[in-house]
């Protein structure tokens with residue numbers, strides 16, 4: 103197991119942030135409250151781990167010894183702050199292990215290690231959070247970013263779950279963390295929860311379509327064409343918006359659309375999707391996150407992506423000019439123009455040709 107990493111910087115920074123205060127929240131213990139208006143994209147918190155652990159370590163004694171050693175290296179104030187954290191697992195395995203299991207956060211999706219962060223541990227969960235947490239390996243800190251404008255006095259929330267699921271599944275997953283979720287979405291009237299579940303199902307369906315698009319073994323499926331792939335990505339985008347989501351799935355959708363475009367040799371659309379993916383990623387993780395840094399190079403040169411294949415006809419796609427915003431979106435996602443728009447375009451063409459005829463006269 104890796105040595106406990108306790109740093110003076112971690113010790114110094116905790117509590118020095120001024121965008122939030124740790125306060126009692128009805129029905130949820132303590133939580134983070136915004137002490138001023140926080141604009142979307144703001145880095146609310148950037149915290150070094152007090153120590154790291156390997157949650158997969160099955161030998162509890164090894165884990166306890168590791169935590170004990172890490173705690174001994176901390177000053178009294180930090181030790182007290184650690185001991186003040188909630189312990190939902192009781193004292194069967196001792197307080198150190200119970201507190202760590204209750205509060206440690208994984209260092210990335212499916213990461214073998216987790217970290218104990220004194221301030222981030224106080225952030226409550228919401229199934230529709232207004233902030234996003236991520237482990238930033240470039241700056242070796244956990245960061246929390248505002249997903250929308252947060253007003254002074256509002257609670258700052260993150261999602262403890264890696265994927266968004268329907269109400270009963272979410273409740274079951276959170277029950278494993280030993281609490282009943284009292285977030286805004288889970289406390290909403292039944293009909294509103296059912297509406298939200300319907301949209302979450304719809305997102306799952308389009309996600310499945312996208313998965314099939316990228317799965318070589320399923321390439322016989324009709325979705326395996328350029329416009330079809332972008333239609334799935336747009337569908338996901340539309341469903342997420344309808345669900346009221348504002349989370350890290352948005353940069354994910356743009357990133358997917360980018361990959362579909364490079365795979366089809368369309369550098370023009372790929373560049374636009376890379377720009378959008380980058381901008382959306384910066385909102386949720388900052389411009390120093392590994393994913394943002396990776397995307398920045400594709401904004402510069404989309405062909406650097408390993409999925410890039412030259413287009414079948416070897417031609418470059420031209421960027422259309424003089425389209426309205428909605429016409430541009432349709433072009434971008436390779437959607438057919440609305441019937442009305444086609445008629446309008448026909449009318450324009452007709453009147454243009456009439457004008458030309460007039461000139462001839």
Ligand SMILES: C[S@@+](CC[C@H](N)C(=O)[O-])C[C@H]1O[C@@H](n2cnc3c(N)ncnc32)[C@H](O)[C@@H]1O
Nearest residue numbers: 130131132223224225226227281282283284285
């Ligand atoms: C990591 S701690 C969060 C901070 C905690 N409220 C405190 O007082 O330190 C997780 C615990 O907070 C509470 N909690 C977090 N989100 C909640 C939610 N959406 N509904 C109810 N309780 C919640 C639960 O007791 C959960 O076990």
